[in-house]
Amino acid sequence: MAGELRFPGYHHLTAVSAAIRENKRFYTEVLGLRLVKRSVNQDDVSAYHLFYADAVGSPGTDITFFDWDVPPERRGSQTITRTGFRVASEAALEYWAARLTDMGVRRAEVEYVDGRARLRFEDPEGQRLALVVDGGAGPGGVPWEGSPVPPEHRLRGLGPVTMTVRALAPTDAVLREVANMTPLREYEDPHDAGGSVHVYGMDGEGPHAELHVAVRPDLPPARPGAGGVHHVAFRAPDEASHRAWLDRLTELRVPNSGWVDRFWFRSIYFREPGGVLFEIATDGPGFAIDEDEGALGETVVLPPFLEPHRERIVGALKPLD
Numbered sequence: 001m002a003g004e005l006r007f008p009g010y011h012h013l014t015a016v017s018a019a020i021r022e023n024k025r026f027y028t029e030v031l032g033l034r035l036v037k038r039s040v041n042q043d044d045v046s047a048y049h050l051f052y053a054d055a056v057g058s059p060g061t062d063i064t065f066f067d068w069d070v071p072p073e074r075r076g077s078q079t080i081t082r083t084g085f086r087v088a089s090e091a092a093l094e095y096w097a098a099r100l101t102d103m104g105v106r107r108a109e110v111e112y113v114d115g116r117a118r119l120r121f122e123d124p125e126g127q128r129l130a131l132v133v134d135g136g137a138g139p140g141g142v143p144w145e146g147s148p149v150p151p152e153h154r155l156r157g158l159g160p161v162t163m164t165v166r167a168l169a170p171t172d173a174v175l176r177e178v179a180n181m182t183p184l185r186e187y188e189d190p191h192d193a194g195g196s197v198h199v200y201g202m203d204g205e206g207p208h209a210e211l212h213v214a215v216r217p218d219l220p221p222a223r224p225g226a227g228g229v230h231h232v233a234f235r236a237p238d239e240a241s242h243r244a245w246l247d248r249l250t251e252l253r254v255p256n257s258g259w260v261d262r263f264w265f266r267s268i269y270f271r272e273p274g275g276v277l278f279e280i281a282t283d284g285p286g287f288a289i290d291e292d293e294g295a296l297g298e299t300v301v302l303p304p305f306l307e308p309h310r311e312r313i314v315g316a317l318k319p320l321d
Contacts, residue, residue: 005244006180006203009138010158011233011265011281012051012062013083015127018226020048020067021320026123027052027063030103031085032149035297037287038320041066042262042303045313048320050297054141054157057287057296059235059265060208061141061157066230067318072126073228077219078275080229082120082162082192083127085155086134086207090117092153096131099149114187114199116207126227130192132160137206159208160199161232165274166217168198174272175200178252179234181211189214202234221275231269233279242266242282263303264289 017023027033036057041047048067051057063083075081087093093110100107100121107121119131140156147154165171175181181200189197193214202209222228236242242259246268249256257269264287268280290301300314 005241005248007209007234007280008203008237009060009208009235010161011059011235011279011283012053012064013080013158013161013232014064014066014230015083016068016070016073016224016226016228016230017065017125017127018068018070018072019125020050020065020318022124023065023067024050024320029148030100030105032144032147032154033061033063034144034146036062037264037291038297038300039302040300040306040313040317042306044068045306045309046316048317051287053287055144056142056293058139058141058157059281059283060139060159061155063158068226070225073225074223075219076222077164077166077216079164079222079224080161080232080276081128081164081214082130083229084118084130084132084158084160084162084207086138086157086159087131087153088134088136088140088156089152090133093117093119093131093133095150095153108191111191113189113191114185114197114212120192123227127229131155132207134159134207138204138208157208159206160210160212162193162197162212162214163232163274163276164193164214164216164219165276166215166219166221167274168213168215170273171213171276172198174254175211175213178249178254179278184210231277231279233267233281236266236280236282238284239266239282242268242280245280 033052037051051064054061117133184199184201198213200211260267266282
């Protein structure tokens with residue numbers, strides 16, 4: 001079974017914010033995502049962990065943020081350098097170009113890279129984002145009725161994600177031999193990655209199932225900080241495939257976290273040789289396991305093992321609304 005394991009795509013991506021109230025405003029009011037879980041970092045309960053996604057928090061639609069009082073990221077290699085969100089059409093890109101300008105968001109012009117139309121922009125802290133036309137390929141998520149964005153122009157989910165490394169060979173070996181990704185093609189991206197980008201495919205066709213790897217030996221390692229990315233997570237649809245991935249990592253002697261229960265999903269963490277932190281996360285149980293679907297994200301929710309400490313944890317958090 002291990003040799004047949006493939007990721008169906010992304011589960012979520014987790015980034016860092018030092019301005020969490022403005023972060024919430026941007027991702028809900030500007031990008032039109034729903035705050036589906038308002039919780040804390042389970043390894044650092046002094047910090048919020050906010051999850052933005054489609055109406056129900058479908059795997060593959062989430063971008064999440066740790067709320068840390070840290071300096072801005074120093075850009076470089078050995079990290080995720082741009083997070084893509086998919087839209088259905090070039091008409092959607094035109095809508096977004098106008099919307100971002102109207103809302104004072106700095107952006108590039110619509111461009112054609114790797115055979116697709118793309119719109120690059122940044123959030124208020126310099127988080128590098130892009131909208132990419134997927135033509136309807138891949139899962140589209142569940143529209144959120146409270147979104148200010150018309151349904152036909154909404155963000156459909158993650159993909160592709162671009163990471164930057166100094167040397168391709170070690171990363172390539174892990175992507176192919178451990179993660180069962182397939183090298184698909186190579187393209188030049190002078191506007192963003194500054195050089196060659198190698199595309200690796202997961203299970204499926206389209207940007208939702210692609211990891212892009214830029215090679216920049218000229219860049220120093222990035223210094224983590226606000227506006228940067230902490231890790232990217234890939235989907236394991238069920239508990240059986242998740243356990244199979246853990247067995248595979250163990251058999252191949254890849255150092256990893258072991259099985260970690262995040263309550264809303266199960267996780268395994270490991271670093272690829274270029275320094276980027278990967279997570280493998282299960283689709284379930286999901287965010288509605290402890291909240292009514294209609295009220296997701298409205299109050300601070302803690303996993304059961306933190307619930308006895310609610311008063312202390314919640315009392316130390318800064319106001320969010």
